[in-house]
Amino acid sequence: MFCMKRLVSILLFAVSAFGLFAQEVVIDCGNPALRDYSARYFGKCGEKVATSDTLELPFFDDFSASYMYPDSTKWSDKYAFVNNSCAKNPISIGVVTLDALDEHGNVYSTLPYGMSEVSDYLTSKPINLQRNPSDSIYLSFFYQCGGNGNMPEYRDSLVLQFYSVDDDEWSSVWRVSGGTAMDEFEQVLVAVKDSVWLKKGFRFRFLNYVSISSNYEPSWQSNVDQWNLDFIILDAGRSANDTIIEDVAMTKNVGPFLKDYTYVPWRHFISKGREAVYDSITFTYANLQNAVHNINRQYDVFDKDEQSSLIPARTYIDNYCGDDSENINANEEISYTKKFCYLFNEETYQNDDSAKFLVRANLKTDVAQARDYYRWNDTVRFYQDFKNYYAYDDGTAEKGYGISGQGTANASLAYKFEPYMTDTLFGVYIYFNRTQNDGNVKYFYLTVWQDDNGVPGDTIVSRLGVRPAFLNEINGYVYYPLDTAVVINGPFYVGWIKTTNDMLNCGLDTENDAHDKIFYNVSGTWQNSIISGALMIRPVFGYEVRNYASAPVTRISQQCSVFPNPASDEITVETESDIDGVMIYDSLGRLVMQSDAAGSINVSSLPDGTYFVKPYSDKKLFETAKILIMR
Secondary structure (H helix, E strand, O other): OOOOOOEEEEEEEEEOOOOEEEEEEEEEOOOHHHHHHHHHHHHHHOOOOOOOOOEOOOEEEOOOOOOEOOOOOOEOOOOOEEEOOOOOOOOOOOEEEEOOEOOOOOEOOOOOEOOOEEEEEEEEOOEEOOOOHHHOOEEEEEEEEEOOOOOOOOOOEEEEEEEEOOOOEEEEEEEEEOOOOEOOOEEEEEEOOOOOOOOEEEEEEEEEEEOEOOOOOHHHOOOOOOEEEEEEEEEOOOOOOOOOOOOEEEOOOOOOOEOOOOEOEHHHHHHHHHHHEOOEEEEEEEEOOOOOEEEEEEEEEEOOOOOOOOOOOEEEEHHHHOOOOEEEOOOOEEEEEEEOOOOOOHHHHOOOOOEEEEEEEEEEEOOOOOOHHHHHHHEEEEEEEEEOEOEOOOOOOOEEEEEEOOOOOOOEEEEEEOOOOOEEEEEEEEOEOOOHHHOOOOOEEEEEEEEEOOEEEEEEEEEEEEOOOOOOOOOOOEEEEEEEEEEEOOOEEEEEEEOOOOOOOEEEEOOOOOHHHEEEEOOOOEEEOOOOOEEOEEEEEOOOOOOOOEOOEOOOOEOEEEEOOOEOOEEEEEEOOOOOEEEEEEOOOOEEEEEOOOEEEEOOOOOOEEEEEEEEOOOOOEOOEEEEEOO
């Protein structure tokens, strides 16, 4: 039995007709948003972060005031990832995650197989701790093993280290091993009382040990071993019992505000109107104290964003829509739903083909703030964009999805969409996860199918010679154009037909669920996926993508000859180079016969009709030949 530690969920099914064994696979993945952001971030300011004077106490970060990277005024490196999606039940909005990805969102290429090695660091700036032991300094933090990501194994660990200024060395002062998935965060308090630490220039850091699996399946080699951190406080005048946080904080963002999709083309939204928008907004917040507090909820809608529209289009407080403030009990989390009174304004973007709105939601509390910087987590911001594509996902891949295993070469994956209006389909955005050494860069056939009573039907168009590409466009998505634009006037499916047994490793957003729209076909029968999540596939409508480079496409150069044509009982398949086998499909795209070599193939068992003969190889692509069997 081979080791697949990143494999979160494998669903197996037997393909009895051909004795094959196939897998619907979910794995952990890289980070498209971080890759895109890092290219702009480091290109603008360089990799060196400007140093500042030594920090004074208190030191605090709950990661609600930073984006992607840790706050450079508090932290000296950029390896850890600030986000809102990797953790379960965060203490407040925003956590920082240590995993197997570097600062650019790629898997560390130096990590060995089967061994636990140091991966990420989160290192504080120098801090002035020139204090007496009687000042009672404590460092507290919350940690979570796994969360929404991959669970570290028992040999993996999260480590806290302190830096000695006099000795110029780091020492480990706390450690926890993996092996137990955590749905909640656990708080830790560590005393800083040894005189070796009580110096100006003291620093602390977290680091994680990760272990990636064997190289059995290169297309699965992706992210692993996530640890989440939240609410880090270093201050004097504390004790080992100082576990109460005097705060009421937002724990989730608001939005999306569309019922059926996370994104739709602007013109399509206008045709649908109010029917496409939820009539409510949900505030999710937690009382971290041992006292009851009164909370008022407010949201603003900006027609573009805070920079271009300093005055909100409308401000809504609790009593505007007939609601009142309410109390929240000690240690309670509330999901409060109130009326969403705003219809995204068509007049703002009358002549545009896209639109952008900002919804800013915040809490007004009666909490006597012991620390003003807690105020950051009282506010969340959600951008509702309208582009030229449909999407079920939110743009962040928590996992990777694909069909993998022996016998899945030529398997199909299809994703269902039902546009609001008739329009022209030009292509599709897809995010494929980056793997070590690009193990998932395999050719596929980009394909669009008609709807046939709730499952994919006849092929509308199929583009040959496409393979995963990794460009910093639109949060990591790459645009794949169709050879010919097609008019869509109802439900349709977009996806691919594979050419190898490898997993293509498409991004899977686990925060949204569209599994009822995902279909796969290995043996001629379409099956609905039972894995929760939304694929990061976005069909493009209305106009061709401009100012974005397309994914590389290789034209078919390997010819395939099939004769006789028409045929009766036997055909001969000839190709320019060696192949791994031949697949024969009927006119509905169903696999009806497989041969492990070219040459003569007995087709006497096939009924009269039209068929497609497709040679395949993991190194080259071949033309598909159309034949007629007639007796």
